[in-house]
Amino acid sequence: MRLPNGEEVRFPVNEKPTSSTVTQTEAGIKPTADEEALALAAAKRDAAGNPVDWRTGEPLVGNPEFRWDPDNQRWVAENPRTADVPEPAPQPDTTGDTKPHPGVSDPEAVPSGLTFFSRGGPRTNLDVIEHGGSLPLTRETIDDAARMAGIDLEGVDVQIALTPDDVTFLDSNGAIACADSVGILLGPASFTDMETLIRTLAHERTHVYQNQFKDVAAGGNLMELEDEAYASEQAFVDAWKAGGGE
Numbered sequence: 001m002r003l004p005n006g007e008e009v010r011f012p013v014n015e016k017p018t019s020s021t022v023t024q025t026e027a028g029i030k031p032t033a034d035e036e037a038l039a040l041a042a043a044k045r046d047a048a049g050n051p052v053d054w055r056t057g058e059p060l061v062g063n064p065e066f067r068w069d070p071d072n073q074r075w076v077a078e079n080p081r082t083a084d085v086p087e088p089a090p091q092p093d094t095t096g097d098t099k100p101h102p103g104v105s106d107p108e109a110v111p112s113g114l115t116f117f118s119r120g121g122p123r124t125n126l127d128v129i130e131h132g133g134s135l136p137l138t139r140e141t142i143d144d145a146a147r148m149a150g151i152d153l154e155g156v157d158v159q160i161a162l163t164p165d166d167v168t169f170l171d172s173n174g175a176i177a178c179a180d181s182v183g184i185l186l187g188p189a190s191f192t193d194m195e196t197l198i199r200t201l202a203h204e205r206t207h208v209y210q211n212q213f214k215d216v217a218a219g220g221n222l223m224e225l226e227d228e229a230y231a232s233e234q235a236f237v238d239a240w241k242a243g244g245g246e
Helices: 033-042 125-131 139-149 164-172 194-213 222-242
Strands: 065-069 074-078 157-160 177-179 183-186
Touching: 033 065, 033 074, 125 164, 139 157, 139 194, 139 222, 177 194, 183 194, 194 222
Parallel strands: 157 183
Antiparallel strands: 065 074, 177 183
């Protein structure tokens, strides 16, 4: 990208995802105009290519707040913080951590392709852990959901995020689940209700298959992959409802 001063700059794309930021006062520094431009250029994008808030996925407002990411030593553009936008859960320092698949302890289970993060939900994973009010967080619940909806999980490693590290990993990415070529990690918020669990299983299973059978690491269209995963959900929800689910 070209900065206001005319300098051509490339920004890193493989840094550790932002997990927390601090105010300019807390950081003791202020961004320059060029650094603000770079932060906007590096922001995540929606389907239309517009920059979004890394915490919520909402479009950035006209006058975003620039906060300091101490882990990556960079400025990040955010929407001004209000009472209804919670601070992201703190993420432990994972510098040098090559953990390939959250919740998978087998060092041989190294995935290829991409890690896809599912949608956020009305509740965080930590909230479900601390306050309950969900379906039972068990393999039996997963198997029941898959059976009632007709979701084939054969050969797919499905695990539940119950450790503090895994819950924090998902919440810091604003997700209730994630998937890669190894399998699926379901956050507690995936168990909010049966329809949410069925949609999440269908969605993430599609991402597992995409990683296994499509060359997603070669720069495939991520929006097309996400559209395909979202499109897969409704048929399974309909099958569940046709069988008496509600």
